[in-house]
Amino acid sequence: MLVQITDEKLEGQNRHFMKLIDLMRQHPNLPVVPMVDAEVVQDDICGFWSASFGEDPYISKICVNNETERLVFWDEKTDLSDTFEECGFDYDECGITDDMGDEESKWIMEKKISEFKWLLCIIAPIGIPEPFIPGNIPEYRKPTNSELFENLRKRVQKYREAAERTEKG
Numbered sequence: 001m002l003v004q005i006t007d008e009k010l011e012g013q014n015r016h017f018m019k020l021i022d023l024m025r026q027h028p029n030l031p032v033v034p035m036v037d038a039e040v041v042q043d044d045i046c047g048f049w050s051a052s053f054g055e056d057p058y059i060s061k062i063c064v065n066n067e068t069e070r071l072v073f074w075d076e077k078t079d080l081s082d083t084f085e086e087c088g089f090d091y092d093e094c095g096i097t098d099d100m101g102d103e104e105s106k107w108i109m110e111k112k113i114s115e116f117k118w119l120l121c122i123i124a125p126i127g128i129p130e131p132f133i134p135g136n137i138p139e140y141r142k143p144t145n146s147e148l149f150e151n152l153r154k155r156v157q158k159y160r161e162a163a164e165r166t167e168k169g
Contacts, residue, residue, distance in 0.1 A: 016053035016125075023057055023122045031119070033062065036126040054127020061118035073123075074113060084109040087116060 024032060040051045060075035065088055072086040084091075089112050091097075096105045143151075 013053055016056055020053065020057040020122070020124050023059065027059065027122060030059065031121045032057075032124055033119075033121045034124045034126050037128060039128050040126060050129040051126045052129050054125040057122055057124045059120065060123045061120050062123070063116050063118050072116070074118060080106060080109055080113075083113055087113055089113075 020032070023030075036051065037054060041049050058075065058077060060073050060077070062074070063072050064070070065072050065086060067088055068086075070086060072083060074083045089109075094108055094112055096108055
């Protein structure tokens with residue numbers, strides 16, 4: 001049986017997708033970086049996952065902080081202090097104090113942040129699938145403590161059995 005999709009369910013998806021196309025036309029030299037929400041991939045059992053264009057795409061600078069291995073964003077959507085902290089900078093070490101004015105602290109943060117290498121790109125946010133795909137996300141049930149304990153007990157038993165075979169053999 002096929003499910004009929006209403007126009008209103010597709011409206012958001014299409015709007016986000018068309019905005020992506022517009023940005024790609026306006027900035028043909030910028031790479032498109034899909035940013036997948038962690039909720040899209042719930043486990044590693046399946047090789048493919050359905051998703052949706054979660055929100056409007058936008059232009060951003062991104063880099064990886066090699067110490068934390070975290071992706072860092074620098075754009076209008078992201079608070080400057082969040083970017084500063086994600087880069088791993090310390091306010092005191094950079095000379096930013098509580099009695100300093102906003103403009104001066106902003107200038108120092110931007111100066112430090114600009115020392116990183118950044119990629120200017122189009123971010124395409126990818127979110128959890130729209131609910132119009134039938135049966136695509138099973139209900140998640142958190143395992144009980146007894147189930148977790150039983151799974152742990154079974155794993156320990158397997159390790160013990162493997163160790164015994166290794167000792168014998």
